[in-house]
Amino acid sequence: MGRARQEAMVEELRKAELVRDRLEGLDQIARIYPEGHDMRVLIEQLHLDRALRAVEEDIRTLRDTLIHPGGT
Numbered sequence: 001m002g003r004a005r006q007e008a009m010v011e012e013l014r015k016a017e018l019v020r021d022r023l024e025g026l027d028q029i030a031r032i033y034p035e036g037h038d039m040r041v042l043i044e045q046l047h048l049d050r051a052l053r054a055v056e057e058d059i060r061t062l063r064d065t066l067i068h069p070g071g072t
Contacts, residue, residue, distance in 0.1 A: 001069040013062040020055045023048050 001009075027048045033040035 006066065006069070009062055009066055013059065013066065016055055016059045016062065020052065020059065023052050023055065
């Protein structure tokens with residue numbers, strides 16, 4: 001893997017981790033509200049769990065590729 005490609009992947013990993021952290025923060029905010037509260041319902045309708053799973057998968061893929069650039 002070339003250096004430029006590796007640097008780009010490291011940057012993508014950093015961004016994906018930031019997105020994950022923000023989604024987790026939003027999920028924590030939703031939990032502040034009682035079940036059924038309009039704001040909690042609104043946030044829950046964003047399906048953060050699905051978004052978090054997708055971002056976590058991206059993070060795993062990026063980390064694996066960076067750790068094992070030639071594959072396993």
